[in-house]
Amino acid sequence: MTNPAPSTDSTAFAIDTAAQAAMRSSRPAGHGPVRAYDWIGHHAANRPGKEAVRELSPRKHHSYADLDRRAEALAVHLQSQGIGRGARVALLAHNGVEYFDLQFACGRTGGIAVLLNWRLTATELEYILNDSAPLLLIHDVEFTATAQDLQQRCGIRHLLCIDKGRGAASAYEAALAAQAGQVARREVLTHDDVVTIMYTSGTTGHPKGAMITHGMNFWNCTNLGTPAGVGMKTVHLSVLPLFHTGGLNCYSNPVLHAGGTVVVMRTFDPGAALRVIGDVAEGITHFFGVPAPYQFMLQHPEFATTDLSRLQSAGVGGAPCALPILQGWGSRGVHLMQGFGMTETSPACIFLDPADAQRKLGSTGKPLLHTEARIVNDAGADCGPDEIGELWVAGPNITPGYWNRPDATAGAFEGRWLKTGDAARMDSEGFFYIVDRWKDMYISGGENVYPAEVENVLYQLPQVAEAAIIGVPSDKWGEVGLAVLALKPGQTLDRDTVLAHCQGKLARFKIPTDIAIVPALPRNATGKVLKRELRKQFVGSNAPAIT
Structure with missing residues (x-):
């Protein structure tokens, strides 16, 4: 794989687009961009003892005053490492308060958080890190070997390890403690400034970093918070990965904007999620998921007996939600709110x-x-x-x-x-x-999969002449990948060989679950593969057996 040289230009994020120009031209004369305000600082000043974030594993409660101090300490630490406005900081971790520490620290220093999908392989992460060129990689202790490897591959200056098992002795927590009481140099930021980069799988085989601005976060809080009934009394159970827009912005950020409480599950478990939702002491009022978590909870033995009466809002998105899921939850009095984003x-x-x-x-x-x-x-x-x-x-x-x-x-x-x-x-x-x-993207377990990226890996197999990936229905994941392959003359290839080849090169959710061998791929007059013809052939009751 050939990677671009890391960018050291901290102003690279200020890409001018027609959309931005249109917004600027619509402002009244003499008015500049809307200023970005500090949500956590506001709530810490007005309701310091209110619970902001509750971590379930290990269990810890963080008030708005606590979150304010953590964000400020991290902001000071970043600046002490030479990480200022426009510089990138990457995070490779399971769900935890650290996502909010980093987001709101960047909201004070002008830094940009690069949130990494921990399900990706080191090779996939290498491209993202070379593209975004962070100066610091914060990582969970379980990803230490990967982080050290990526530091060498991508020229990352600093690593900082989160170790929940060591508590205050964690390098991350020690770094915050060392800056306690110090005040960061504040940058004046506007709604046009970038605060996060989220990488989405690309149709060309490489992911693209979608720039998320302070304004986008604010308007999402306004757009989504009102119909979802988010307010100061909201207690939201967050189970989706916080590196994903669904986890961070549905409804975690809107809840923190409103002064409510976000309950963070480190990794999703259907039985544990049901027990938290049903626990009077937890007080969960809001939940959001892609269809898969809803399906797994619906199929769990405890679903029928879980008390769902306190659940005021349950949102679903990220993929089409099957009717049996909507009906199953509806039968328990929970009407899932669907949407597109x-x-x-x-x-x-x-x-x-x-x-x-x-x-x-x-x-x-x-x-x-x-x-x-x-x-x-x-x-x-x-x-x-x-x-x-x-x-x-x-x-x-x-x-x-x-x-x-x-x-x-x-x-x-x-x-x-x-x-x-x-x-x-x-x-x-x-x-x-x-x-x-x-x-041609398909969605497997709530994760977008773009075929070109998978096809690039399949073409590395010496037996393959042509490769195409299509999504086929799956009761468990919604859709999974089918690799349709045309082989070079005299060659043979089996499913196990293809899957073994993909291991380590692709995240598990991107690896096709099966293969089909065909004489040649159908193409139009310009040479483009006609995937609709492949879907006709392999999806549906009349499809031939997949070999």
Whole structure:
């Protein structure tokens, strides 16, 4: 693999896009960008003893005053390491208060948090770290060997280890304690400043770093918090990975913005999650998940006896939610709130009110308060009712672009409109429906998988002449990958060999579960593989047995 040289330009994040220019031109004369305010500092001043974050394993309670002190100490530590405005800090860790420490420390220093998917292999992380060029990598103790390897590969200056088992003796906690009482040099930040980079799998085989601004975070809190009923009394159970927009922004950030409490589960376990939800002492009022956690809890023996009566809001997104899941939870009095969003939209974008859930089965709802949506045909004109086109969205919750990828940024926008790449339709009442994914992406267990990345690995096999990945239905994961392969003359290949080849090169959720051998891949006149033909052949009751 050839990686780009690490960037040392701390201003590289300030990519000017047509969307940003449009926002600036719409401001009244004499008015600059909206200033970004310190949520945690505000709550620490007004309700210092209120619980902000509750970690379940190991159990620890952090008040808003505690979180304020932690963010400030980390901000001072970052500056002591020469990490200032625009510099990147990477985090490779399971769920914990450290995600919020880093986010709000960056909100004071102007740093940018690069949140890493711990399910990725070292090779996949190497590309991301070379692209984002962080000066510091904060990591869980269990990822120490990986972190040390990546430090050498990517030229990272500093490592800082989180060790929950050692408590205050953890290097991370010791670094915070060493800066206790010190005050960071504050940067004046605006809604246009980038605070996080979240890497999404790319259709070209390499992930793209979606830039998340302070403004995107704020508008997501406003967009999502109101319909979800988030407030100071909210107690949200966060089980999705906090490196993912669903974990961080649905509903954790909106809850902290409102002054509520986020209960953090280090890794998801369906039985444990049900017990926490059902525990009167925990007081859980809100929950959000992709369909898989809901399915796993629904299938758990304790689901029927768990007290769900205190659950005021249960959101679902990230993938289409199967009707049996909606009905199963509905039978217990919990009507799942469906919606549509992307990392690039921060993510809340379209939302289906529970009151319309049964009447509009399959719909993702209507645009949220501060988001616009339209469906556009190939000619760039708006589609009529029930006409299928591409979903475009706009608003202050939209990313300014992709890190170090002005080409990808330019291709993603038409003026102020973000082209989602999703085929959709809108009915006569204004309800949106996602029909298909034009980018050939499929979703496995709530994780986006882009075939080109997997196909690049399959082409490394000497027996393979052609390779294509398609998503096929899975009762457990929603979709899994099927590798459709055409072999070179005289070659043979079996499933075990393909899967063994992918181990260590791809995260487990990206590895295809099965293969099919064909004489040649179907292509159009320009040579593009016709994946719709592969889906016809291998998906459905009349599909031949997969070998």
